[in-house]
Amino acid sequence: MTHPDDLVVLESFPPPRPTTNPYITQLSQVLSRTSGLALRHFSYRAALTSRYDVFHTHWPENLVGGHHWYGRVARRALAVLLLLRLWALRVPVVRTWHNLERPSDLGRIDQWLLDGFDRLTALRIVLNPVTEQISSSPVVTILHGHYRDWYGHHHQPPATPGRVGYVGLIRRYKGVEDLLAAFARIDDPAASLRVVGKPSTPELEETIRTLAREDPRMSVRLEFVDDADYAAELASMSLVAMPYRHMHNSGVALAALSVGRPVLMPDNPVNRALAEEVGHRWVHLFTGVVDEHDVSAALAAASTLAPTDRPDLSRRDWDDAGTAHLVAFAAATSREGKRR
The missing domain is CATH 3.40.50 (Rossmann fold)
Incomplete structure (x- = not known):
């Protein structure tokens, strides 16, 4: 009232x-x-x-x-x-x-x-x-604010070992093509890449599909997904990558952290502050254009996290x-x- x-x-x-x-x-x-x-x-x-x-x-x-x-x-x-x-x-x-x-x-x-x-x-x-x-x-x-309560009532499967993923709207500046190219250079048959989200243009969608077809370890779901599927896709990833060419705030990063998944993001003051806040085991940074070394190192670090580990989101x-x-x-x- x-x-x-x-x-x-x-x-x-x-x-x-x-x-x-x-x-x-x-x-x-x-x-x-x-x-x-x-x-x-x-x-x-x-x-x-x-x-x-x-x-x-x-x-x-x-x-x-x-x-x-x-x-x-x-x-x-x-x-x-x-x-x-x-x-x-x-x-x-x-x-x-x-x-x-x-x-x-x-x-x-x-x-x-x-x-x-x-x-x-x-x-x-x-x-x-x-x-x-x-x-x-x-x-x-x-x-x-965090998304723990928002996604908490949705099914969250265990992380698939070795799976790197991207979830969210796909635009040119977000560098999804860079992530696909970097992953293709990783010589690890146990690793996999999952891309989920709606491309902003038909041309971008075709580019991503073409790159993904070249490597059987890659899978794509190029469409808008609802909250239940969004939470499930995030949780199924061992590492959530944001290969953005430039970024500021990222709701995707907080969504990933809220379901207990580490993230790979560009090195900038905002993301360095986030790493200090939630813990460096959870936020991995790269400079320039993301490459295979960035992805491999972050994926290796992610494998050391226990299933019950969670980042510190108490300030959110x-x-x-x-x-x-x-x-x-x-x-x-x-x-x-x-x-x-």
Whole structure:
């Protein structure tokens, strides 16, 4: 039940569905049960007519996009009205910073609208302690929560010895082709490679299928998978590889760690901090383009883990995240009040 003194927060996402990003679903759940906070889910009717104290956005580009031209025109017009309302009523924007850069395919109008949301942003939430400061807005770190509870009720098979795997949306910058090429150079008949996820283009899908056909130790499942299959595929791997050519935050890494599987990731400040946090036995790093030596070394290290071993994810409890978000929202309203 909403209390008159609750801080009313409008999130930039609608009520979660079964296919919604698990981070968003878990955040919605924890904010809904956080004392002192009243959560509202996004619709343009709510955004333009209801009362709220804070607007919390994650990927503001979703507010202006669309698959058809008429949808984009309508969304852009509504986004202008929303910006005007936020400005007129002095409603602070809190932005959770998931990606360092905007999508590369945005048009000039969309860039202008996103600049408007940036100007109204009173506070930014970053998901790790080493995200670089990119604006003058105050920054609060709230670590990305774990997925132990989310995947805990799904079947998790034992790890297949020697299996390296990739799970998630497949895009060019994620370097899945590099992983396939590196694995092909590993001279170990007991090793295997599993790739699961939907490629972003037909051309990328064909490239991956062609590479996989050249080695019988490789198998692919190039489609979107639901949570149950996602958890089962992750758990079946002895090592989860993220051969990204560049990366910042990674929900896949936390998903793998949440089911007790070590990860191989690019060497950067974010991933080094994660290794310090959860233990170096769980986070293995490579530089440049992933190669067979990186994969072999990480796979050998993974084989030394006991089935009952688990990484330290104690700093990523979701109830702690709920309280931290409330504090951040309150700080944003206080800061906006001082500017009036």
